[in-house]
Amino acid sequence: MKVYKCFSSYHLKDSPHHPLPITKELHKKGFIDISEGTPAYFRAVEPEKVIASLRDKYLRSAEEVIIKLKSYQKGQRENWSPVWYLQGEWNIRGKVRDLVENSEKEFITAFVDAKMALKFKKAFETAKHKGLDVKIILLEKNKRYLNALSRFGEVIPVSLEDILYREEEDFQKIFTEALFSSEAPSRVKGVFVRDGKESIMVYEEDGIIKGLIVRIPFIPLFQRMVILYLIEKSREKN
Incomplete structure (x- = not known):
């Protein structure tokens, strides 16, 4: 030295x-x-002592930040918000897992993009482990995805063309077409609903995957009704 x-x-x-x-x-x-x-x-x-000191200070700072963030989150939960905006696939997957953790009986989903459904395998595994009633709607027929997802719950392939373009009109049909239309600026990729009380809608906008957490009571309930409507119509057809 x-x-x-x-x-x-x-x-x-x-x-x-x-x-x-x-x-x-x-x-x-x-x-x-x-x-x-x-x-x-x-x-x-000695460099080893300096680095150890810097490491300790960094860890202490990180712990302080975590404590402050948890305190902030607690305050935010107290200031309840009915809609939250999400961005980033990692963040969205985490929130979907939280949705499953909060589910009591039912976890139903619908996917326009079946490939995306596989990105939420951990959430489906948790739902199965909890013994939830899991229903997965795929709006495209693909045996590979059907087989891969069937071990998590009931998987129902649905043809929107067969359901939407019949002569009869009803409000749920109109809502379904608006929700899953490929012509909308923001294309819906998937919807997750727990117990008809809370939902996460995943969509793509300008090539970026985004999401919305919705806790306004009637919207998750109506989304649930739309998904069950699609299941019913698909079963009628078959």
Whole structure:
């Protein structure tokens, strides 16, 4: 370890207790040691000790941030909001798993993009483990996805063309067409509903996957009714 000597400083000339400002700051941070005596000497602390100190400070700061964030989340839960905007596939998958954890009896879903359904396997595994009534609607027929998802619950392939383009009109049919239309600026990829009380709608906008958590009571309930409507119509056809 090299030892360095400080020159040309009136601070060190008169007293070792008044080092240069930068030396004092480094000593305060624990990066250097200062010797007693005149003239004063300083030396760098072993790198391992410096890195360990920085690591400890980083971990303490991270723990403080986590505590503050949890406190903030608790405050936000108290200030209940009926709609939350999500962005990022990782974040959306986590929120869907939370949705399953909060489910009591039923977890029903519908996917325009069957491939996307496989990205939520962990959520389906949790739902199955909890013994929930799991229904998965696929709006495209693909045996690969049907087989892969069937181990999690009831999988129902639905043809929108056969259901939507009949002569009869009803409100649920109109809502279904508006919800799953491929011509809309924001294309719905999937919908998750728990117990008719809360839902997450995943959609794509400008090539970015986004999501909406909805807790307004009548909207998740109506989304549930639409999905069950599609199941009923599909069974009638078959």
